Amino acid sequence: MKVSMEKRDLSSLTTLVYRAASSKNTIPVLSGLLIEANQDQGLIMTATDMEIGIKASTSSLEIIEPGEVLVNAHYFADFIKLLPDGPVILELNQDKNKLNVNYGRSAGSINTYRDYEYPDLPLKKMQQRFSLPQQILKEALRKTSFAAAATHFRQVFTGVLFDILEDNMLKIVASDTHRLACYTCNIAGSKIEPFNFIIPTRTVNELLRILDDNDELIDIAFSDNNVIFSKDSFFLHSRLIEGQYPNYEQVIPTTFTTSLQIDTGVLADTLERVRTIPTDDKLKIQYARFDIGENEITVNAFSEMMGEIEEVLENIELSGESNIKIAFNTNYFLDVIKIMAGESEQTDIQLSGALGPALIKNPKKDNYLYVLVPLRTTN
Amino acid sequence: MSIKALDENLINKIAAGEVIERPASVVKELIENSIDAGATAITVKISQGGTDMIEVEDNGQGLDREEIPLAFQRHATSKIECAEDLFNISTMGFRGEALPSIASVSRIELYSKKKTGAGAFARLEGGKFLKLENAASPDGTRIMVKDLFFNTPARRNFLKSPVSESGHVYELLCKYALARPDISFSFSNDKKSFFKTPGNSSLEDVVTSIYGRDFTRYMIEARYRGEEYSVQGLISTPELRRLNRKNQIFFINHRPVRSVLLFKAIDQAYRGRLLSREQPVVILSITVPAASIDVNVHPQKNEVRFKDEKTVFRTVYAVVKDCLEQVDYRPLNQYSSPDRNSSGGYRPKPEIREWQESAMEFKYSDDAPGSGSEPPPLEIKPPVSAEGYSGYRPGAGEYKIIGQCLNAYILLEKDGSLYLVDQHAAHERILYNRLQEAYAAGKEVAQMLAVPLPIELSGRQISMIEQNKEYFMQMGLTLDVIAPDAVLLRSAPPWMIGQELEIINELLELRQDSSLPDLKDELMKSMACKKAVKAGDGLFMQEMETIIKDLFSTEAYKNCPHGRPTIIRMSRAELDRLFKR
Numbered sequence: 001m002k003v004s005m006e007k008r009d010l011s012s013l014t015t016l017v018y019r020a021a022s023s024k025n026t027i028p029v030l031s032g033l034l035i036e037a038n039q040d041q042g043l044i045m046t047a048t049d050m051e052i053g054i055k056a057s058t059s060s061l062e063i064i065e066p067g068e069v070l071v072n073a074h075y076f077a078d079f080i081k082l083l084p085d086g087p088v089i090l091e092l093n094q095d096k097n098k099l100n101v102n103y104g105r106s107a108g109s110i111n112t113y114r115d116y117e118y119p120d121l122p123l124k125k126m127q128q129r130f131s132l133p134q135q136i137l138k139e140a141l142r143k144t145s146f147a148a149a150a151t152h153f154r155q156v157f158t159g160v161l162f163d164i165l166e167d168n169m170l171k172i173v174a175s176d177t178h179r180l181a182c183y184t185c186n187i188a189g190s191k192i193e194p195f196n197f198i199i200p201t202r203t204v205n206e207l208l209r210i211l212d213d214n215d216e217l218i219d220i221a222f223s224d225n226n227v228i229f230s231k232d233s234f235f236l237h238s239r240l241i242e243g244q245y246p247n248y249e250q251v252i253p254t255t256f257t258t259s260l261q262i263d264t265g266v267l268a269d270t271l272e273r274v275r276t277i278p279t280d281d282k283l284k285i286q287y288a289r290f291d292i293g294e295n296e297i298t299v300n301a302f303s304e305m306m307g308e309i310e311e312v313l314e315n316i317e318l319s320g321e322s323n324i325k326i327a328f329n330t331n332y333f334l335d336v337i338k339i340m341a342g343e344s345e346q347t348d349i350q351l352s353g354a355l356g357p358a359l360i361k362n363p364k365k366d367n368y369l370y371v372l373v374p375l376r377t378t379n
Numbered sequence: 380m381s382i383k384a385l386d387e388n389l390i391n392k393i394a395a396g397e398v399i400e401r402p403a404s405v406v407k408e409l410i411e412n413s414i415d416a417g418a419t420a421i422t423v424k425i426s427q428g429g430t431d432m433i434e435v436e437d438n439g440q441g442l443d444r445e446e447i448p449l450a451f452q453r454h455a456t457s458k459i460e461c462a463e464d465l466f467n468i469s470t471m472g473f474r475g476e477a478l479p480s481i482a483s484v485s486r487i488e489l490y491s492k493k494k495t496g497a498g499a500f501a502r503l504e505g506g507k508f509l510k511l512e513n514a515a516s517p518d519g520t521r522i523m524v525k526d527l528f529f530n531t532p533a534r535r536n537f538l539k540s541p542v543s544e545s546g547h548v549y550e551l552l553c554k555y556a557l558a559r560p561d562i563s564f565s566f567s568n569d570k571k572s573f574f575k576t577p578g579n580s581s582l583e584d585v586v587t588s589i590y591g592r593d594f595t596r597y598m599i600e601a602r603y604r605g606e607e608y609s610v611q612g613l614i615s616t617p618e619l620r621r622l623n624r625k626n627q628i629f630f631i632n633h634r635p636v637r638s639v640l641l642f643k644a645i646d647q648a649y650r651g652r653l654l655s656r657e658q659p660v661v662i663l664s665i666t667v668p669a670a671s672i673d674v675n676v677h678p679q680k681n682e683v684r685f686k687d688e689k690t691v692f693r694t695v696y697a698v699v700k701d702c703l704e705q706v707d708y709r710p711l712n713q714y715s716s717p718d719r720n721s722s723g724g725y726r727p728k729p730e731i732r733e734w735q736e737s738a739m740e741f742k743y744s745d746d747a748p749g750s751g752s753e754p755p756p757l758e759i760k761p762p763v764s765a766e767g768y769s770g771y772r773p774g775a776g777e778y779k780i781i782g783q784c785l786n787a788y789i790l791l792e793k794d795g796s797l798y799l800v801d802q803h804a805a806h807e808r809i810l811y812n813r814l815q816e817a818y819a820a821g822k823e824v825a826q827m828l829a830v831p832l833p834i835e836l837s838g839r840q841i842s843m844i845e846q847n848k849e850y851f852m853q854m855g856l857t858l859d860v861i862a863p864d865a866v867l868l869r870s871a872p873p874w875m876i877g878q879e880l881e882i883i884n885e886l887l888e889l890r891q892d893s894s895l896p897d898l899k900d901e902l903m904k905s906m907a908c909k910k911a912v913k914a915g916d917g918l919f920m921q922e923m924e925t926i927i928k929d930l931f932s933t934e935a936y937k938n939c940p941h942g943r944p945t946i947i948r949m950s951r952a953e954l955d956r957l958f959k960r
Contacts, residue, residue, distance in 0.1 A: 152877035153593070154832065176876060177830045251829050285873040287824060329826065329873060357829060376825045376855070376870060 001067025001092040003037050007083045007103065009060050010090075013045055014077045016056050016210065016234070021073030022049035029116045033073035035090070035099075038066045041233070046121065047073050048237075052203055053121045057233040067092055069099050070113040079108060121237050122223040130164075130187050131217040134231070138211040140172040140183040143339055143368055145204040149176035159198040159241040161248070168192055173248050174201075179332045180251055180371040198245060199227055203238035210234065252371055253357045256350040258292070258320040261363060262313065264340045264347045270299055270311045271334040277301040277309060286330040287375050292351075294322040301330065326354045327375040336360050336370040399480050401538060402429025403547035405524055408477035410555055410564075413437035418519065419578060420563040427569070428541030429548055430527055438519040442491040444499035447511060451503065453479045481524060482506045484531050488523045490516040505530050549573060549839055553589055554628055554635040557662050560585045572863060573838035586613055586662065591835030591864055593880055594619075594660075599705075601663065603698040607671075608690065610698045612663035617649070617703070620657040622888055630664040631672060636683050641665075644692045648699035665695065778931075780923050787914035789923050797949045802926065803914050804939035809929045811907035811940040825855030826873040834880055835865045840887050854899070856883065904940045 014033070022030035034046040042059035069092045079101070080088075089102040098109040141160065149157040161173040168187040173180065207229060211218065221228045228237045274288045291298040297313040337360075340347045344362040351358050360370040399405055406423060413421045416439025424434045442450060453476060481487070483506035492498035498516030502509045528535035538544060545568045556564040556576045563578025576585045587595045597619035603610045629641045641663075649659050673684040685691045778793035783802070791798040836844070844851065844858050844866060851858055856879075857869040871879050912918065918926075930936050930945065939945050 149877045153880040157830075157877070175830055177828045177832060178826050178873070178876060180829050246830050248830070285824065285826075287873075327824065355827065357827075371829050373827045373829045375873070376827055 001035075001037050001069055002064040002090070003043060003061050004064060004087055004089045005043070005058075005061035007080075007085050007088050009058055010043075010088055011080050011083070013043065013056060013058050014080050017045040017047045017054045018073040018077035019047070019206065020049060020052050020054040020236075021047040023074065024049075029070065029113060029118055031072055031074070032070040032113055032116065032118065033076055034068065034070050034118050036068040037061075037063050039063060046118070048119065048121060050119065051200070051239050052206065053235075053237045054206070055121055055123070055235040055237075070116045070118060071099055071110050072113075076110060079110070121235065122226050123228060123235055123237065124223075126221040126223040126228050128219055128221045130189065130192055131219045132170075132185075132187065133215045134211045134218050135213045135215060136185055137218055138208060138213065140185060141204050141208055141211075144172050144174040144181040144183050145201055145208075146174070146335055147176060147179050147181040147370070148174040148201045148204075150201075152176065154243070155241050156198055156243040156245050159200050160204050161196060161198050161245045163196040163245075163248075164192055164194050166194060171248075173245070175248065175251070175371075178329065178373060179335075180248060181336070182248065182252065182369050182371075184367045196245065197222075197227060198241040198243070199238055200241055203227075203236070206236060206238075210236070251357070252369065253350070253352060253359050256320065256352050256359070257356075258318065258322070258324060258351040260292070260297075260349040260351070261317040261346050262297070262349060263315060264337060264344055266313060266315075267347065268334070268337045268341045270313060271330055271337055273311070274299060274301040274309055275330045275334060276306075277303045277330075278306050279303075287327050287377075288330050288333075289325060289327045289377070292318070292322055292324040292326065294318060321353075324351060324354055326351065326358075327377050328358075328372060329375060332372055336372065339368075339370075399484060399527075400534070401547060402433055402527060402544050403551045405429065405433050405481050405485075405527060406435065406548050407551055407555075408481060409433070409435040409522060409524070410437075410552070412477065413439050413520065414555070414559065414562065416440045416520065418562060420565075422565045423548070423552060424567050425545060425548055425569075428538075428544030430535075430538055430541060430544060431525065433524040433527070434521065436519065436521040438517075441493040441496070441519050442499065443493055443496045444511065444513060447489065447491065447499055447501050448508065451479050451482050451506070451508075479506065484534070485527045485529065486525045488525070489520065490514065490522075491520040492516040492518050494518050545569075546839070550625070551635075554630075556585055556589060557582065557628055558630040558633045558635055558664065571838075571842070573842075574864075582611070582613060582662070582664070588864075590837045591840075593835045594837075598660070598662075599702060601698055601702040603694070605694065607668050608694045609666045610663055610695060611666075612661070614663070614699055614702060615660040617652040617659070619660055620653055621660055622658065622885075624658050626660040626662075627658065628662045631674075631683050632666055632669065633664065634674065634683070636681055638683065640685065640688055640692055641695060644695040645699060648696050648703065652703065661699070663695065663699075665691070667691065778927065780920065780927060782920075783918050783923060786917050789918070789927065791927060795951050797954065799947045799949070800927065800930065801914075801939075801943070801945055802916070802918065802923075803911050804943050804945040805930045805936075806911035806926055807907045807939045807941075808936055808945050809926065809933050810910055811903055812933050812935075814903040814907060824873065825857070825870040826876075827857075827870040828868065832868040832879065833861065833865055834868055834883070836883075836887075838863060840884075841866065843887055858883075907940060 018033050021033055025031060030049045032047070034044075036044040036046075038044075041057050042063070043061050044055065044057040046055045047053065083101075083103050086104060089100075091100045091102070092098075092112070093100055093109070096109075097112050097114055099112050101108045101110060145160050148160055152158050157176055159174075161171075163171045163173060164187070165171065168189075168191060170185050170187050172183045172185075175181070216231065218229055218231045221230065223237070225240050225242070226237050227240055228235055230236070271288070275286055277286060277288075279286050286301070288299050288301040291300070295314070295316065295318070297316055299311045299313060300308065302308045337347065340360070340362060344364060346363050348361050348363045349358055350360075355374060355376060357371050357373045360372060361368060399408070402425065406425070406429065410421055410423065413435060416437060418437035418439035420438050422434075422436045424432075424436075426432045482503050486505075487501070487503040489501045489503075490498065498514050499512070500514035500516070501511045528538070549566065549568070552564060552566045553574075556562075556574070560576070560582045561578060561580045563576055565575035566573045574589045576588045583595060583598070583600070586598065595613075597616050598613040599616055601610060601612050601614050624642060627642065627645060629636055629638060631638075645659065645661050653659060667685070671686045673686075778791055778798075781790040781792055783789055787802060789800040789802050789805070791800060841860055841864065845860060848858075855870060855872040857871075858866040859869060861867045868879055868883075875882055912922075912926075937944060937946060
């Protein structure tokens, strides 16, 4: 194999793909980055740890001799990233089993895997199911995936649910059992039978990296127990999380006793300050008490170690019951307020008493909601 | 006093002492009889832990009226005929001692019917027949043992509480249910049903019906069929760990046995996968040639002797290890649910493990000076010479700090004695007491769950949760029992997120016979331990002063929260003696 290309193109392709390679060393080939060059597709790179796999290609290069080579993904990417701008020549030295990387008058020679058997990505049997504009999917994932659990004994909570309902309605949901975020959108095009699937948050993070802020479509296909996201010459496959996602509709409250509207920026600033109250290790988490009066809210956070912060939020619009004392995990609250801050001056918060779940949303939009369950404190 | 031959009744009572020591032993003998009678469904009911009543009902072959008296005779058995048979035993019972022994110390009612014969009823008291007649009865045998040990008060007094006795019966029945997935076992205590196994020959179904589905998820199947030896069962992935061996259950030819040899084989197979005090859950049924074991070692038959220990050891070790290795390489394309490394990045270990580890470390690790592995963070040594510091201040009072030695101990002169203070232990005690003060008010927060989590547990665990509701509440865990084998988790301490199941299991595990652990206290101990200065940290004089001053004003300052001493005194007299002055 011998190719010549600009460092910029080589580096961007490598960066796109290499992260799917395994960083564990249990199965050596899975730490590898497969580089193939042929006249039809150009330069194709593949990496997979069998849970997630990425394949992408570029045609902006000159193929001098087709061929393929497997190198360690992380070593290769780290090196390529730092090359100076300009043309780079990759050439496989069959005898020495090295991949020579020539740039200017300098060169590196990288060890390659011998006699490898690289697994195929399950792309052949894939069946296209629907497409979404990239920016919609990006927004949906950005607004929900943070609510998923990092680890959980019920695996489904470590993923993001895609629930396709009647009339092509798609709900994207994530929850760690303490809070829940739900984004709703419609899938354009022909009618789709209702079904659902759960993708791991790691896959979501990779998707967020590659999705663009435009209306170009990303295709979503399935193959056995895998989902495949694809656009142009890019494929991301991921296994799905098996299991039954709990009925999230039941979790979303529909009746309330109190309805508040509050300035998003002011609330965000307050929460940021309150968050500087340190956690007293594991015995406590960062939380704040909200004393909701008719015209104002007093926010209080206390720590045995640092001290206390008390803030008064004025200019709230309240309807329904007042005089509610309620406590929330500061970080969970801030997570959603930061999202609100990006799109709305005001935030709607609906409550039912001190122990009922709160519903938080943008007063002007109906496609996103966040359920935050209060903490029960003993005093 | 002259020597006399004992009468039959007394012999039975003595023999009963050997075989029958508690309700669980009665249940054991009775269900072994049922199994030997070819039953496919066995129902066990007890009340008051079996001291009031034990009832075992089976659908086995049953007895005729004529056979009943024989069954209650010593050394009457249908299971062996000659001495050679002793070395080729495939039935559970064989001594012919069980029924007469039980009968001699209780009141018995028995209904039995063979498929072809007429039903019979018998009533005995202290081994004597009061009644024996024809009576209507379903096929099989139903035996009720009442008032156990009514005529041997000494033994009755040795029984533990009904809760503890029913625990023994429960554990025993679990073992038999696991040993014989082909038989449907059901168990209830004081009318409360604990489990019923399906009897469909699936070990996994038995485990699920006893321990719940959340338990089975972490089990993997082990299966090996050799020419003479075969091994079959379920073993836990390293994610599931227990703190004792109660959940390592072995069956040799369907007979539950305890065997040090097998424990060792398991330990070796799991070596490197678990911490030294962690134990896996193992349920293994091992089939060996009947002639290669001796079960006639102990009257209770729960020990066996192997003719070829090495082969047994090697087989079990290899099967379990192979099985575990396959799990390690399983990520290929299939999603292995308990593999937490696979869902992205390294995660800290669950909190609850951490505190236990560190707590234990302290008990067992050799913290001797010099063994501290961490180097001091700064190479600034406090001045040790007497002129170099201002330690002796008026008001600092009755002691003088001499300095630090080995970066681990503070030396102190006080009341005409030399004191050695373990800097880590001392600091730990101070921090621990402060934490206790700070949290004494009990300002607990619990995160209510947006999505309440149903959790499947064993009947035993459920009843433990019911008995200790208050304890779980205090910790912030709201658990509602929603089914005989499931609870709904409604709230939990926020830090437990994602590990609730593991922690609840571990709490119940630690419960065993003593009281439930004070999780908060353990957390405080672990926090204190982590934050305290370590052996190997160089200290400035001011730091030493603060530690010593705080130490003396702390309650219970002589020991760290784990019980190790913080301070040791060497009196003038002792020093003089050492120097032979």
